[in-house]
Amino acid sequence: MTEFLQNLLLGILLGGVYALAAGGLTLIFGVMRVINIAHGAFLVLASFITYTLWDVLGIDPLLAILITTPVIGALGWVTYKVLVAPIRTAPMASTVLLTFGLALVVEGAMGEIWGNNSTAIRPSYGDESFAFAGLYLPKAQLYGGLVAVLVLVALWAILTKTWLGRAIRAAAINPSSAELVGIKVTSVAALVFALGIAAAGAGGAITGILYPFVPGSHYQWIARLLAIVVLGGMGSLNGAVLGALLFGVAETMTSAYVSPSWATAVPYAIVFAVLLVRPQGLLGTRMREDAVMA
Amino acid sequence: MxxxxxxxxxxxxxxxxxxxxxxxxxxxxxxxxxxxxxxxxxxxxxxxxxxxxxxxxxxxxxxxxxxxxxxxxxxxxxxxxxxxxxxxxxxxxxxxxxxxxxxxxxxxxxxxxxxxxxxxxxxxxxxxxxxxxxxxxxxxxxxxxxxxxxxxxxxxxxxxxxxxxxxxxxxxxxxxxxxxxxxxxxxxxxxxxxxxxxxxxxxxxxxxxxxxxxxxxxxxxxxxxxxxxxxxxxxxxxxxxxxxxxxxxxxxxxxxxxxxxxxxxxxxxxxxxxxxxxxxxxxxxxxxxxxxxxxxxxxxxxxxxxxxxxxxxxxxxxxxxxxxxxxxxxxxRRRTAGKAGLVGARIGSGGSLASITDRVQLVDRSQIPDRPLLEVKDLRKAFGGVQAVDGASFAVPEGSITGLIGPNGSGKTTIFNLIDNTIAADSGEIWLAGERIDRLPSWSRAHRGLGRTFQLTRLFGEMTVLENVVAAQRSFSVAGLGKVAVSGAEGRAAEELLEYVGMRAFRDQKAHALSYGQQKLVELAQILMLDPKVILLDEPAGGINPVLIDRMSEMIRELNSYGKTFLIVEHNMPFILGLCDPIHVLARGKRMATGDAHEIQNDPAVIDAYLGDDFQLEEKAGTP
Incomplete structure (x- = not known):
């Protein structure tokens, strides 16, 4: 029972980190109808940048988030302006291929810069745990999960409490009307892209402490994040959080009670099951097609 | 020709x-x-x-x-x-x-x-x-x-x-x-x-x-x-x-x-x-x-x-x-350089249905049974909190040109979408020629005789006009998938229909190159290719010139004399009043009145609803 409780708790903490990264993905999709396949690549890139900050400059990896996140966000902004903006009106499949291509380029770049060997960030508290009521909670996981929740709350606050958030939601619901009331949709889109990818960056800084990584890790990440987003309902932030928590728990449980090697199959199995039973995801709504035609 | x-x-x-x-x-x-x-x-x-x-x-x-x-x-x-x-x-x-x-x-x-x-x-x-x-x-x-x-x-x-x-x-x-x-x-x-x-x-x-x-x-x-x-x-x-x-x-x-x-x-x-x-x-x-x-x-x-x-x-x-x-x-581009495009060409004067031998016959109107061909019962659809269609019920008598009018947002187009399953209804029944069709997918409804045009025309832009018309499939069988895309008979039938709507000269143009009015005509020909029993037209007179509007009502009348039943949504009142009987009036997702042109024009409730709804809309807009 204690073991089960511990796994549950670890799963939820992991889910918090997943929620952060998946939140960025679902935000970008919700506002711009772009499935950013490069999301996982930016996440791993953030892990590598954090690694360098920690390894060379000795900055605590969790503190390094304050540097990593804006850097990755800026890259997202540039990505939007240079690559995505020119094909804004193209079909969704085009942006999928475009961001996939970008992911490959980023993977190649990471391989050139940091090499293809397994890299791990091991801060001093990496091997320490809190013992509490018979439970062992690794410090890295606990801190990581808490920081993720903090960043997620900040993101949520931006989206719901600020003018920018209202502009983002307006642009998501009806871009042409948003233009009419003075929202510059292209600028908002660039900001959303930056914000979404920054979230992946924050997530990557944290997961760098939890798992070792290689440039090719981004495939697994994008599969995981897409599974979460599909599970929660594409475009729904609340759905992404819920999906991420379920996902984190499912993955932890599979690896604890079945086998770690099959745990990697969990995301794909979930995608299939969800799309078979409820194609719009847990919290997604089917969109009204006739009204958005004009 | x-x-x-x-x-x-x-x-x-x-x-x-x-x-x-x-x-x-x-x-x-x-x-x-x-x-x-x-x-x-x-x-x-x-x-x-x-x-x-x-x-x-x-x-x-x-x-x-x-x-x-x-x-x-x-x-x-x-x-x-x-x-x-x-x-x-x-x-x-x-x-x-x-x-x-x-x-x-x-x-x-x-x-x-x-x-x-x-x-x-x-x-x-x-x-x-x-x-x-x-x-x-x-x-x-x-x-x-x-x-x-x-x-x-x-x-x-x-x-x-x-x-x-x-x-x-x-x-x-x-x-x-x-x-x-x-x-x-x-x-x-x-x-x-x-x-x-x-x-x-x-x-x-x-x-x-x-x-x-x-x-x-x-x-x-x-x-x-x-x-x-x-x-x-x-x-x-x-x-x-x-x-x-x-x-x-x-x-x-x-x-x-x-x-x-x-x-x-x-x-x-x-x-x-x-x-x-x-x-x-x-x-x-x-x-x-x-x-x-x-x-x-x-x-x-x-x-x-x-x-x-x-x-x-x-x-x-x-x-x-x-x-x-x-x-x-x-x-x-190099081959056609210097040659005038065809897109600006005049729309043909149109042919007569009598020349189309394959699919239409003049019907004796006294032989048409007095029954509803299309009937919706207590149809409902909500988009989030908005009840777009709220228990709509009405019938389209066989052989009629039925009109469906109502203020903007009263649910007309949504009802069309529900009838052909472009979107799924929350509840309610739809009957076509005595058969309940509300559980059927769109294509089965089309095969049973339902044809529908869209308010904003939806042609296949990368296909030619002729291909657009031939793309309509009147029935489905797995073996049929292997048939030649445009058989001789189908090609002829499609050309006849294009001739009828006056668009034959454009048969080899890509559909996206056509103007809006031209697209409306092609879409009509496309629907006719299905040989539908009932044709749903969503604003056939919207956004086209007066000559074309006259031609449109002429075609509707002629098709009707050949036994086609129509259900028409339109805001052009002279067009609707001159063409349709009966006319259903829709307000807030349900039918509020039915009658012929004269009755509708003099129904105080209808006049009131048109005005009243608009006033309410303005009030509501202030308080989201």
Missing amino acids: TATTDTAEQSAPTEGKRSFLEPIWIGRAIALVAGVLLLAYPVLSDDIYYQNMIILSLIFAVGTSGLNIISGFAGYISLGQGAFLGLGGYTVGVLAARNEDVTVWWWIPAAGVVAGLVALVLGFVSLRSRGPAFVIITVAFLFLVQVIAVNWVSLTNGTAGLTLPLPTWDRDIMNWPFYYVLCAILGAQLLMTWWIRRTKLGMGLIAIREDETKAATIGINLPVQKITAFVMSTFFVGMAGGVYGYYLTFIDPRGMFSILLSVQLVLSLLIGGKATLWGPVIGAFLIEYLNEYANNDLGGGNVRLFLFGGLLVVVVIFLPKGILPAIESLLM
């Missing part, structure tokens, strides 16, 4: 003096020479490096050409195509390891069958619905197969991989069997692609690519067509994968289910040209050459990632159509 001949000649200036310097003949000559060279190469040269490269190119050409069917024709991009090569390889590997006394070649067809069966199952999961989910599923599928191949050690030997039996034939002709078997598979694959393009299946797939919702409303059975296409896009690929495995003599999950393999196939398709016959082949050879070059001369690894990734980005942004279509449109 006479009015259209001069313009028809303009559009085909080379008719009659067809020479062997035409691009099509040049293209065929190039294909022939390339084919002969390809077949002769191993005999003429024993350069193993290039033989190897061609063998791999052949494998990827089959993979890309297969991908073309689901991604090029039907428009569903798959990033899991490489998995079918891998599945083929593993099928052969597993079977060969367990049956050592049987020659490996026997298992190649089995590899195709396995790939096809897996595609069938995957298609059932992913292609019943539509949209972006498919591409995600294909990636997930690829990774899932890879994980299974790693973990199911008793079958696949896990990460250690499987070794296939070495070829048993003479070392002198080492690669020949692989080479020529692959040539044969590629030939079969290309033959299939060519066949699909000229059948109902291919036309339906292109319609699905252009506008899936619309395709359903003109009788195209979406899941059957998409799943069929998906299976067909994998069968020969599985076989090529089997040969691939045998050729490599060693397969492991990392190599056979690498995502880069799928990327290479997608890239080849994009570069060569989607929905073309030869584009995928050209693309596959080009990309494989680049791939080998990057691997051998540039060091491989990360360079290969830069190459594939960078090319993908560049192609999507700068060459979205691919090489072949780009060359085609360049040649087209």
Whole structure:
């Protein structure tokens, strides 16, 4: 029972980190109808940048988030302006291929810069745990999960409490009307892209402490994040959080009670099951097609 | 007819003096020479490096050409195509390891069958619905197969991989069997692609690519067509994968289910040209050459990632159509330079229905039974908190021209969408000719005699006007998918209908080049091709000029005299009042009045509702 409780708790903490990264993905999709396949690549890139900050400059990896996140966000902004903006009106499949291509380029770049060997960030508290009521909670996981929740709350606050958030939601619901009331949709889109990818960056800084990584890790990440987003309902932030928590728990449980090697199959199995039973995801709504035609 | 001949000649200036310097003949000559060279190469040269490269190119050409069917024709991009090569390889590997006394070649067809069966199952999961989910599923599928191949050690030997039996034939002709078997598979694959393009299946797939919702409303059975296409896009690929495995003599999950393999196939398709016959082949050879070059001369690894990734980005942004279509449109532009376009030509004066022998007969109006042909009962649909249709019930008497009016937002178009299942109703019943149809998909409703035009016309932009009309499918059978896309009789019928609506001169124009009014006429012809019992017109007079409006009501009247029943949504009151009886008035998602033109005009409740609703709308807008 204690073991089960511990796994549950670890799963939820992991889910918090997943929620952060998946939140960025679902935000970008919700506002711009772009499935950013490069999301996982930016996440791993953030892990590598954090690694360098920690390894060379000795900055605590969790503190390094304050540097990593804006850097990755800026890259997202540039990505939007240079690559995505020119094909804004193209079909969704085009942006999928475009961001996939970008992911490959980023993977190649990471391989050139940091090499293809397994890299791990091991801060001093990496091997320490809190013992509490018979439970062992690794410090890295606990801190990581808490920081993720903090960043997620900040993101949520931006989206719901600020003018920018209202502009983002307006642009998501009806871009042409948003233009009419003075929202510059292209600028908002660039900001959303930056914000979404920054979230992946924050997530990557944290997961760098939890798992070792290689440039090719981004495939697994994008599969995981897409599974979460599909599970929660594409475009729904609340759905992404819920999906991420379920996902984190499912993955932890599979690896604890079945086998770690099959745990990697969990995301794909979930995608299939969800799309078979409820194609719009847990919290997604089917969109009204006739009204958005004009 | 006479009015259209001069313009028809303009559009085909080379008719009659067809020479062997035409691009099509040049293209065929190039294909022939390339084919002969390809077949002769191993005999003429024993350069193993290039033989190897061609063998791999052949494998990827089959993979890309297969991908073309689901991604090029039907428009569903798959990033899991490489998995079918891998599945083929593993099928052969597993079977060969367990049956050592049987020659490996026997298992190649089995590899195709396995790939096809897996595609069938995957298609059932992913292609019943539509949209972006498919591409995600294909990636997930690829990774899932890879994980299974790693973990199911008793079958696949896990990460250690499987070794296939070495070829048993003479070392002198080492690669020949692989080479020529692959040539044969590629030939079969290309033959299939060519066949699909000229059948109902291919036309339906292109319609699905252009506008899936619309395709359903003109009788195209979406899941059957998409799943069929998906299976067909994998069968020969599985076989090529089997040969691939045998050729490599060693397969492991990392190599056979690498995502880069799928990327290479997608890239080849994009570069060569989607929905073309030869584009995928050209693309596959080009990309494989680049791939080998990057691997051998540039060091491989990360360079290969830069190459594939960078090319993908560049192609999507700068060459979205691919090489072949780009060359085609360049040649087209040079050939038609200086000639006036046809789009501005006058719409024909229109023909008479009496000349259309195939599908319409004048009916004796006294013979029409007095019953509702179309009836909706207590129909409801909510969008979030907005109850767009709130218990609407009304009937469309057989042989009538029924009008449906109401203020903006009263639910008229939504009711149309519910009737043809463009969106699903929350509850309520829909009856057509005594049969309940509210559980049926759009295409079945179309087959039972429901035709519908859209407020904002929805034609298949990349198809010609004639193809648009012929794309409508009056019935569905699996065997029917294999019929020639435009049979002689259908072509004639479509031309007659286009003549009737006055659009025959435009038959070879791409639909997206037409004006809005012209598109309305073509859409009407398209619906008539279904030979519907009841025709739903959504604002037929909206946004077109007065002459065309008169012509429109004339056509509606004439069609009606030939037994067609109409339900018309329109804001042009003189148009509706002059044409329709009965007229239903809708307010806030339900019917509030019914009567003939005179009764409606003098109904105080109707006048009140039109005004009252607007006032309420303004009030509501202030307090969100």
